[in-house]
Amino acid sequence: MQLIIQSLSKTYSNGVQALKNINLTINSGMFGLLGPNGAGKSSLMRTIATLQEPDAGSITLGTIDVLSQKEAVRKTLGYLPQEFGVYPKISAEDLLSHLAVLKGISNSRERKDLVTSLLHKTNLYNDRKKHLSGYSGGMKQRFGIAQALLSNPKLIIVDEPTAGLDPAERNRFLNLLGELGEETIVILSTHIVEDVKELCTDMAIINKGEVLMQGSPLKALQELQGKIWSKRVDKGETESYKSRFNVISDKLVAGKPTLHVYAPAQPEPGFEQVQPDLEDVYFSYIFGRQPQLSTL
Structure with missing residues (x-):
């Protein structure tokens, strides 16, 4: 059905x-x-x-x-x-x-x-x-x-x-x-x-x-492979990074913001490529891309 x-x-x-x-x-x-x-x-x-x-x-x-x-x-x-x-x-x-x-x-x-x-x-x-x-x-x-x-x-x-x-x-x-x-x-x-x-x-x-x-969540994760980059920054730097890069999420880890950026290549030195999770999929569509239908 x-x-x-x-x-x-x-x-x-x-x-x-x-x-x-x-x-x-x-x-x-x-x-x-x-x-x-x-x-x-x-x-x-x-x-x-x-x-x-x-x-x-x-x-x-x-x-x-x-x-x-x-x-x-x-x-x-x-x-x-x-x-x-x-x-x-x-x-x-x-x-x-x-x-x-x-x-x-x-x-x-x-x-x-x-x-x-x-x-x-x-x-x-x-x-x-x-x-x-x-x-x-x-x-x-x-x-x-x-x-x-x-x-x-x-x-x-x-x-x-x-x-x-x-x-x-x-x-x-x-x-x-x-x-x-x-x-x-x-x-x-x-x-x-x-x-x-x-x-x-x-x-x-x-x-x-x-x-x-x-x-499928699995295909959505595969589509993000190689496109999620992470970096820990100082609290005062968050807005600067958001103005320059496609920041899809930021959260405090041990008191310092950790940013996840959606980009096809390393945004700048210091960013590390990370394995995407479903939260990255969600935020990449909500905050990181132009609204458009994607079928995976």
């Missing part, structure tokens, strides 16, 4: 153009959608999830026209938005069972077996009787995945799922996502590069409503 997005555009009433002629083809498996806050990721996810209408363009999921067959989409969609509410004074087990009824699972035996299976899958079974108000952020996210899996979806959308999670909860959540079936399209929308690096075999980078690249 494929999710095909063609020429998708959206401008809000306040004049903000959130999506600008988006074109993406997404296959089964984990797909990472990377971009800074405000890049248009959530607008794209809400449109795919039938929560808002675009101004132009089309979306198809297999044989389903997403924009005109909304009920058909919702029957095969699992959606975990960036922020979602839960009833605080109800247990995870009871709420999941209630949501299963709303999904049309009326047989009590079937429903109980499904709820039990999902609670085990999300590692919440031992806390199934606890009120959701007592759940940590990571536990609530795992509950969100449990409810998203109720209808055995063919498309799962998770929007900024690890923001605010501590490292242990983040690892549990990413492991859970990684175990989802190969026949399912899972879109992971995030600004956290490490989430995509660890999970996804295909990805896209979006900024200011435009897709800057789509391809």
Whole structure:
């Protein structure tokens, strides 16, 4: 199954153009959608999830026209938005069972077996009787995945799922996502590069409503080979280097800025060529290149 997005555009009433002629083809498996806050990721996810209408363009999921067959989409969609509410004074087990009824699972035996299976899958079974108000952020996210899996979806959308999670909860959540079936399209929308690096075999980078690249992380890294240069500089020199070179990132290492520069050859003596990582790929498109679609 494929999710095909063609020429998708959206401008809000306040004049903000959130999506600008988006074109993406997404296959089964984990797909990472990377971009800074405000890049248009959530607008794209809400449109795919039938929560808002675009101004132009089309979306198809297999044989389903997403924009005109909304009920058909919702029957095969699992959606975990960036922020979602839960009833605080109800247990995870009871709420999941209630949501299963709303999904049309009326047989009590079937429903109980499904709820039990999902609670085990999300590692919440031992806390199934606890009120959701007592759940940590990571536990609530795992509950969100449990409810998203109720209808055995063919498309799962998770929007900024690890923001605010501590490292242990983040690892549990990413492991859970990684175990989802190969026949399912899972879109992971995030600004956290490490989430995509660890999970996804295909990805896209979006900024200011435009897709800057789509391809495999491995090919994106290969394309940067020999083009990332690093140098430690004094704090007062950073702006001078930024004015002269294509600096894609700078971070403090042991109190001194370390610059990464995107260049086809050594910018000047003192720069060392380094192995690119996915963070370099991300920053090279966000900060180091002119906006243009690259397919890798």
